[in-house]
Amino acid sequence: RYSTSSPNIQGLPHDEVVRSLIIAPENKKLIISDYSQIELRLIAHMSQDPNLIKAFLQGYDVHRATAAEVLGKPIEEVTAEERSHAKATNFGLMYGMGAFGLTKQTHMSMKEAKVYIERYFLKYPTIKNYMEQTKQFAHEHGYVLAFNGRKITIANINSSNTMLLKAAERAAINAPMQGSAADIIKKAMITIQQWIDTLPKDSIKMTVQVHDELLFEVKEEFEAEAKKFET
Secondary structure, eight states: OOOOOSTEEEEOOOOHHHHTOOOOOTTTTEEEEEEOOOOHHHHHHHHOOOHHHHHHHHHHHHHHHHHHHHHTGGGOOOOOHHHHHHHHHHHTTTTTTTHHHHHHHOOOHHHHHHHHEEEEEESSSHHHHHHHHHHHHHHHHHHOOOTTSSSEETTTOOSSSHHHHHHHHHHHHHHHHHHHHHHHHHHHHHHHHHHTSSSTTTTEEEEEETTTTEEEEEGGGGHHHHOOOOO
């Protein structure tokens, strides 16, 4: 992935005053385009978990759907707090987070967090299997695979140091999703730039990539054209 410095415009604080200083040049607009929950979609695809796939295909709020699955209640009865717990679990487990991490994210007790994770994997068993298989593959080969077959080396995956080993296993679980997301945004950047090159000069300028989103400077007369482009 690309990075920026002096200033680091990929890591601007969520402060209204700071962000209000980022403005478009005269007669241009700033347009942001991003992928919706790309890493969750990738783990759904790579694990082929039917419940997570169903949530996406039916257009559900995936975190609310997760809470409904785990808690065994109708999706419309899920509270904001229950959705928040499910969101922390959805994203945290992709980074190999355990019960301790979930307690820090949600302020659940350790016992509650353990029970929640157990219920989660009962409802999403193929995700659990995928994670275990990914760790095993990393131990055997020293790398994991992105969705396109690109090898991602996992340092310390067979270390005798327990802390290094556990960190490497967490990295092995996350790397296929994070690496695949990085490859997808790079492909999007190439495809979009090819389209931009067919337009009048300086109509649209790709300025920066931040994880799964792209920021463009767009001439006002090309705003509608830019917004309807799909990769």
